[in-house]
Amino acid sequence: MNATDREYAQELDRNDPLAHYKSQFVVSDPDMCYLDGNSLGRLPKATITAINEFMTREWGPEVVTGWGHWVDEAQPTGDLLAAAALGAGPGQTLVCDTTSVNFYQLCLAAIHARPGRKTIITDAANFPTDRYILEGIAKQFKLNLLIINNEDSAIATHERITPEVLAPYLNDDVALVTLEVIQYRSGARSDMKAITDQVRAIGGLVVWDASHAVGAINLNLDANGVDLCVGCTYKYGNSGPGSPAWLYVSTRIQQELQVPIQGWFAQGAQFEMGPVFEKADGIRGFQIASPSLMGIRCVQTAFSMIKEAGIDLVEVKAGLGTQMMIELYDAWLKPLGVELNTSRNPKERGGHISLVHPDASQICVALRQIANVIPDYRTPNSIRLAISPLATSYVEVWDGFARMRDLIESGAYKTVKEGGSRVT
Ligand SMILES: Cc1ncc(COP(=O)(O)O)c(C=O)c1O
Known part of the structure; x- marks a missing residue:
């Protein structure tokens, strides 16, 4: 099956031994393609419980005596x-x-x-x-x-x-x-x-x-x-x-x-x-x-x-996810003038890839504002896109890439202005 077929990503999700982890994170907007887990990971639901319990069962009642075990x-x-x-x-x-x-x-x-x-x-x-x-x-x-x-x-x-x-x-x-x-x-x-x-x-x-x-x-x-x-x-x-x-x-x-x-x-x-x-x-x-x-x-x-x-399964998913990104890049983005600045050898990369375009900054703002896709921009001209193996599904990555293709192909990204934040 070709990577450009959405069924390809769905099949990867069905066979993914880590797929069930995504539901253990807070995903408040299911339509959002969160491809920036290489910058800030999603919130694990277990963390909400752990912090709540730390405050109510430890810091609150134990006060300074807690230091004995902290x-x-x-x-x-x-x-x-x-x-x-x-x-x-x-x-x-x-x-x-x-x-x-x-x-x-x-x-x-x-x-x-x-x-x-x-x-x-x-x-x-x-x-x-x-x-x-x-x-x-x-x-x-x-x-x-x-x-x-x-x-x-x-x-x-x-x-x-x-x-x-x-x-x-x-x-x-x-x-x-x-x-x-x-x-x-x-x-x-x-x-x-x-x-x-x-x-x-x-x-x-x-x-x-x-x-x-x-x-x-x-x-x-x-x-x-x-x-x-x-x-x-x-x-x-x-x-x-x-x-x-x-x-x-x-x-x-x-x-x-x-x-x-x-x-x-x-x-x-x-x-x-x-x-x-x-x-x-x-x-x-x-x-x-x-x-x-x-x-x-x-x-x-x-x-x-x-x-x-298991970190070895995590690494396998990072490799497969970035491989799918590169295949989608070849089919959809390369013809639109985007360059790939990451190795095609999975041993020479991790969980993110870098795409280069003269309008990278504006494309990143547009992805967030128009397409509900979260990448990040790194100066001078890079769009970074990641699969965070526990928290991201293959379909989420696929959808993000399809939306990016549409934005660049149509030129719709040119309608957005500055991102309005000091953080890119
Ligand atoms: C490679 C690398 N080193 C260091 C840092 C800085 O980390 P901190 O702000 O926790 O010192 C970052 C932050 O993103 C980073 O990516």
Whole structure:
């Protein structure tokens, strides 16, 4: 059957072992095609219950005594997230703070673990917060920040950093390489193991940002020999706007590393309130401060669903869903002048694809305002479209693409003006 036949998507839904999960999320408008789960995931119904129960059964009645059992929740929640989505054993992951803070912490810890080395490397297509934080670190510690120009298609295809792209920049002055597992704009996915091994061979460390990968693919952090990784929980993790992020530090290097913000939660004998900082053993030595309990409960419900569903099945659905998008793109959108900026190889992408058009911004506004399809726009000319494996059906994706084809073909998108929001 051809992908352009709606029955094709219906058949995929009928055979989808994860199909029943969509009804476990709040879908208030069944006509809406929500293709932006790579930016903010839908709300799991279980989260509403969990937060309500936390307030009525714990915070309300227990007040401060609750801290007795809340105090260490960042660790078991990290273990849950690691088992559900990271392919990582216990004692290496914390759910805490924001991706930006965790990124800063682990990058500086890595740099300081390689004294004398003065070079740090990232790529031009990396997410802005990572680039800005590195710029600040380089300035403060007088380091040389090398930025690979992977937005130039002569240097990289679809912004994808491969060992071949990285090789010319590596030498024994490099302390840190930091990359996204999946590029936020193009959706390109790097080979974590090959790059981690390559950088280890020259004595450097890699900090991976897995924000666009976690909950869409199996990261296999332990098997891939990853040392350091961070990510968020609000995209495919479905844990809510501003939900706490996570950090992963392999047991191999926990002893060796010291994060710059020495908060009291990392203090070995925390409640002795002693005069001098002495780092706790294990992953708690990387925690700054009080856990955000309500955020953590949101992470627990959402990642329990991913654990139950199985991350390998999640990855298969991301691959099939993006494959269907690419087939629909070939049939409907390519003839209309739209370009594909994502690999056709499912091993080189995750749950989203990127389409390029000179009027991408206006098309995205029109999709929301006219067609009840939610994509997002990324400057300068990209439309990002995702399948969030637990919360999106194949038919929802198919309908979204059909509506987009109609909007572009008819030129109806040209009637809309600005989106009216600072957020795209
Ligand atoms: C790859 C990546 N890194 C970092 C961030 C920033 O996350 P936060 O605002 O939680 O620090 C984002 C946000 O979307 C992101 O996509």
